[in-house]
Amino acid sequence: MNNLETLLIDPKLKNEFKGLIKQTLGMIDVAENFRLTRGIEKEMNNLSPETKKIFDEEIKPLLIKLKWRAFPRLKQGQVLDLLENHLLVTKEFKEIDDRILDIKQAVNNHLLQIIDHDERDRFKILVRQTLLVNKEVVDESLAVKTVGEWFKNIISQVGPQLTDRLKESEYYLRDSNFTKLSKIDQQFLKGVFSLYKYCLYSSITPEGLDETITVIEDGKMKVIRQGMIEEIPSLDKEDLEFITGLGGTAVGAKEETKYQSLTQHYHSLLDKLVKKEQLKAVKLKSSVAEILAERINKALEQKEQTVVLAGLERLIQIKQLAKILENKNFNQIFKKYLISKFGQFNEEMIKKFTVEVFALLLQFIFIDQLRNTEEEGAVLVLYIANLLAKQGNDQYLVAVYGDSKSNSFKWREIKIGQGQLKFG
Numbered sequence: 001m002n003n004l005e006t007l008l009i010d011p012k013l014k015n016e017f018k019g020l021i022k023q024t025l026g027m028i029d030v031a032e033n034f035r036l037t038r039g040i041e042k043e044m045n046n047l048s049p050e051t052k053k054i055f056d057e058e059i060k061p062l063l064i065k066l067k068w069r070a071f072p073r074l075k076q077g078q079v080l081d082l083l084e085n086h087l088l089v090t091k092e093f094k095e096i097d098d099r100i101l102d103i104k105q106a107v108n109n110h111l112l113q114i115i116d117h118d119e120r121d122r123f124k125i126l127v128r129q130t131l132l133v134n135k136e137v138v139d140e141s142l143a144v145k146t147v148g149e150w151f152k153n154i155i156s157q158v159g160p161q162l163t164d165r166l167k168e169s170e171y172y173l174r175d176s177n178f179t180k181l182s183k184i185d186q187q188f189l190k191g192v193f194s195l196y197k198y199c200l201y202s203s204i205t206p207e208g209l210d211e212t213i214t215v216i217e218d219g220k221m222k223v224i225r226q227g228m229i230e231e232i233p234s235l236d237k238e239d240l241e242f243i244t245g246l247g248g249t250a251v252g253a254k255e256e257t258k259y260q261s262l263t264q265h266y267h268s269l270l271d272k273l274v275k276k277e278q279l280k281a282v283k284l285k286s287s288v289a290e291i292l293a294e295r296i297n298k299a300l301e302q303k304e305q306t307v308v309l310a311g312l313e314r315l316i317q318i319k320q321l322a323k324i325l326e327n328k329n330f331n332q333i334f335k336k337y338l339i340s341k342f343g344q345f346n347e348e349m350i351k352k353f354t355v356e357v358f359a360l361l362l363q364f365i366f367i368d369q370l371r372n373t374e375e376e377g378a379v380l381v382l383y384i385a386n387l388l389a390k391q392g393n394d395q396y397l398v399a400v401y402g403d404s405k406s407n408s409f410k411w412r413e414i415k416i417g418q419g420q421l422k423f424g
Contacts (some may be wrong), residue, residue: 030070030391033066072110115279118269135148138179139182273376274309337368398412
């Protein structure tokens with residue numbers, strides 16, 4: 001008898017286990033949801049017929065939700081299974097998060113785990129194909145029932161690429177079937193259509209870009225995020241706070257031309273700097289920040305950039321990136337770098353892991369230690385910042401920016417004011 005069977009045949013243990021799953025779902029932690037998902041899947045195929053029935057009725061619906069939470073860590077087949085057979089369950093997250101689960105963001109987070117951009121594009125094709133054959137029924141009472149049928153319905157009126165925004169808006173307002181849907185079903189389908197449109201574009205185009213790129217234009221800071229331009233506060237604000245969810249404007253034809261060169265330049269540099277196959281081959285499984293920091297230290301001494309990147313990625317995975325500053329050896333050489341850069345140092349400067357500290361830390365690693373150019377270092381920081389943004393830490397994206405006029409990536413200036421590090 002396996003552990004899962006033991007939990008399910010005892011009513012008290014079963015309820016406690018269900019409570020644990022619900023608690024984990026509420027944590028919105030990819031690693032924890034993935035760990036629990038993997039543990040359940042290891043034992044669910046060895047259940048007795050009687051316990052299997054209990055599992056299917058009471059645990060499987062919760063397991064599907066766990067998988068949605070663990071989406072970035074799932075294998076491709078698991079992801080496509082969710083998109084083909086379990087889309088509707090994303091509406092139920094409104095009871096947990098007070099909003100429908102954002103499936104486009106979920107797919108975006110999964111794509112960020114894929115280093116090769118050609119692989120990303122192939123995956124986007126599979127996502128589109130999967131959505132078109134989804135047979136889940138949105139509303140049984142309407143003539144248009146399944147998700148796949150809803151795609152046929154909107155495509156027949158808007159066009160196969162869903163690029164005519166005026167026709168799309170008219171569809172939502174006037175289609176006799178769509179207008180009869182509940183608000184939550186309308187919101188759900190709009191999210192599904194948005195995912196489909198996002199997957200129409202290559203990952204090396206502005207509209208299909210998977211990473212978030214910060215740009216400066218006319219003194220204003222903006223971000224290109226999944227084909228949308230969003231403004232964030234102007235650079236002269238002392239306490240710059242990154243804003244998300246502003247409902248930015250879609251990248252239009254002029255903007256697409258303007259940013260096409262910048263995004264292509266980003267991918268060209270990233271492909272040069274991040275050795276995809278080598279990075280995959282580096283296996284750093286430790287969950288102890290001190291051990292990882294020592295490994296990064298050694299890699300810096302030997303100028304092994306791929307190992308350094310792997311170490312930083314692992315620290316981010318375990319949400320311990322700031323812990324690198326607690327490593328005695330690393331802390332000492334980083335302090336010397338700050339003194340050489342600013343002519344002074346006090347502990348208050350790095351007491352908190354601010355965006356400024358993050359920027360200087362990676363500037364020290366990628367430029368001072370690994371001898372990349374300033375632009376190459378900026379691109380690597382953007383790569384790391386996107387990994388943090390995937391965990392909800394969007395603020396680090398503003399450490400560097402893309403200059404659309406010079407078609408290059410630059411660092412924001414950092415100064416010392418009243419003993420504190422501040423962007424200039």
